[in-house]
Structures are given as structure tokens and as C-alpha cells.
Amino acid sequence: MSIDASLWPYLLVILAGFLPTEVWRSLAVVFARRLDEDSEALILVRAIATALLAAVVARLVLLPPGELIGIPLSIRIGAVVGGLAVYYLARRSVFFGILFGELVIIAAAWYLG
Amino acid sequence: MSDSAAPPPLLKEEPPGGTGRWFARGCYAAVTSVQGLVLFASMIGFGGLCRDIGFPVGAAVLSSLLIWALPAQVLVVGGYAAGNAAPVIALAVALSSVRLFPMTAALMPYLRGPKIGIGKQLIAAHFIAVTAWIEGMRRLPGIPAEWRLPFFLGLGTTFVLGAALMTFIGFLLAGTLPRSLAIGLLFLTPISFLIQLTHNARDLVDRLALGFGLIVAPFMAEVGGRLDLLWTGLIGGFAAWGVHRFLKARNTHVD
Numbered sequence: 001m002s003i004d005a006s007l008w009p010y011l012l013v014i015l016a017g018f019l020p021t022e023v024w025r026s027l028a029v030v031f032a033r034r035l036d037e038d039s040e041a042l043i044l045v046r047a048i049a050t051a052l053l054a055a056v057v058a059r060l061v062l063l064p065p066g067e068l069i070g071i072p073l074s075i076r077i078g079a080v081v082g083g084l085a086v087y088y089l090a091r092r093s094v095f096f097g098i099l100f101g102e103l104v105i106i107a108a109a110w111y112l113g
Numbered sequence: 114m115s116d117s118a119a120p121p122p123l124l125k126e127e128p129p130g131g132t133g134r135w136f137a138r139g140c141y142a143a144v145t146s147v148q149g150l151v152l153f154a155s156m157i158g159f160g161g162l163c164r165d166i167g168f169p170v171g172a173a174v175l176s177s178l179l180i181w182a183l184p185a186q187v188l189v190v191g192g193y194a195a196g197n198a199a200p201v202i203a204l205a206v207a208l209s210s211v212r213l214f215p216m217t218a219a220l221m222p223y224l225r226g227p228k229i230g231i232g233k234q235l236i237a238a239h240f241i242a243v244t245a246w247i248e249g250m251r252r253l254p255g256i257p258a259e260w261r262l263p264f265f266l267g268l269g270t271t272f273v274l275g276a277a278l279m280t281f282i283g284f285l286l287a288g289t290l291p292r293s294l295a296i297g298l299l300f301l302t303p304i305s306f307l308i309q310l311t312h313n314a315r316d317l318v319d320r321l322a323l324g325f326g327l328i329v330a331p332f333m334a335e336v337g338g339r340l341d342l343l344w345t346g347l348i349g350g351f352a353a354w355g356v357h358r359f360l361k362a363r364n365t366h367v368d
Contacts, residue, residue, distance in 0.1 A: 026238065036222065
């Protein structure tokens, strides 16, 4: 039982990373063969996917990774709300919305750092 | 009555290089999309994270190519750093990647066709992660059905190869970025997901799902345990769909 230690990260990527993600994609391909492009079931599946991604966003803002947690929660939420506001004010510009949210966080990190 | 000089019917002949041209259009769409820009910047941050943790650069790049889902990649690298056992990491990755199931199921109907076998569908499905899903859901419905697959493969290949390259560059750059900028890269994922999802949510059911998801998520984080994301998706998704069904039924009654 001697796997070269330098190979371990590569095996980890394949066994603990690649396989458990790809299995969901593959199962979904089989499942989706029963769905029509305009069916009600597809609308439901899309709504579930959208709500799941919203949950990912909420978690990354509330419990952020790495040093982002050093930015106060109120500023993180403010950057999200401000980014959305700028997105609408700039006539639905994705670019300016993201840019504004980023600027708030970077400015806060610079000021607090 | 046959005229030998008549040109062959246009419908029967595919435009020369049609597949290649739509593949190239997919590649072009990838490098010019805001989502691509965000992805590449996020991968620079991920590369830096790998170097900080002591994860080898080759395995970091391999994770971008094979796992191709940033939250799962962070779990693998984080688990490695914490010295967790492989099955524990695999379980965490599997739970965090459940979202790929409804995402893939929602996108695949656009990519199906009589000539597209399951093998090609499985290859196309590998490219599904938030970036390609958002871009695909936005653009595929407007593309002629027969060219959707080459377009999506071009889009996905460019995203994945670009992400792998940026992981490598991020690894090399680690430690040279100002701290405030590195923190900004970490914020890129949530802010861009949210604004792109808002941008894509044209129908009421999508906007409701987004709103319900954001509202339900903090509660589920408290009580949902390790499956909190899945619960939020199911509750938010079914609630949005329920409202959609209710309004549709009421409208048909009035008419």
C-alpha cells in the first residue's frame, strides 16, 4: 500500500473530485431524455436549479471562503444590493453591476486592511 | 422536365464547414462573454489558493479540466490541506455537486437531436457548470437546433481550456497580487452568479425561484444540515413552480 505521495493529489482530484461531480451530470443526461423542451416538468427542473444556485450565492455571501470573511457582513450584503441596483440603473448591464459590487469589496478590503 | 443545369436544392446541402463555423462561434462567444471574464478571473484566484495551500500545480490544472466546478475544486483542495480522508472529501463533493443534476437536466433538451447519440450528450454534459449553463441557457434557444451542439461544445471547450490556463497563471502569480485584489477575486463568484441569474430570469417563475432561493437559503443553512443547498433548491423551486401553475390555471379560467 505505497502510493507515491506526489501522486496523491492527482488521485484525489480524480477519485474524490471528478467522479462525484460527473456522476450527477451523467445521471441527468439519462433522466433528461424524458423531458421535452417546453414541458412543465422542465420549467420545474429549471426553477429548482435556479433556487439551488441562489442558495450557493447566499452561502458564499453569508459564510465566505478565505479572507473574504474579514469583510463585515453588512458590507458584503451592501456590495450585493449595490451591484444589483447598478445593474438595473445601467439598463441591465451585467458588467457594471459586477464591477460596482467588486469595487465596494476591494475598497473595503483596502480601507480595513 | 428535369433541368440538368438547376442548382442542387439548398436544403439538402449543409453549408460548408457549418459544424466548424458554429464551433468557432461558440469559442468566440466564450471569450467575449462577461461570464467568461468572471470565470477566468476566478480561476486566477483558485490557482493562488492552491499555491498557498501547497497543492501541486499539475493537480490544480487537472481539477479545472476534470472537475470543472469551482466549489467542488475548493472542497478537494481544502480537504487535502486539512488532511481529510478521500471518502470524506468525495462525499462533500457529491453533496455540493447535486445542483449539476437539475442544471444538466434543464439544459440537455436543447442539445438533443435525432443524430446526437448518448455519447455526445455525455461529453456535452461535462461542460455544464455555472458558467456554461448560464451562457447556454441564454443563447441556445435562439440557435437553430442542428447547430446547438457544436456551438455549445465550442463554448464549453474554450471555457474549460481558458480556466485551466488561468489556474496555471494564478498559481504563478500567487502572492504578487495586492491583498485587497485577492479578496475581490473571492467575491467574484457570488456577485457574478447573482447578477447573471437575475439577467437570465426573464419569466416570472425564474425570478420567483431566484427570490425564494435567496430568502430560504439562510434558514436552511441553520436547520438543513449538509443537504441545506438541496433543500433550498427543492423548496424554492417547487414554490416558484406552484405559483406559476396557480397563475396559469387562473388565467385559463378567466379566458
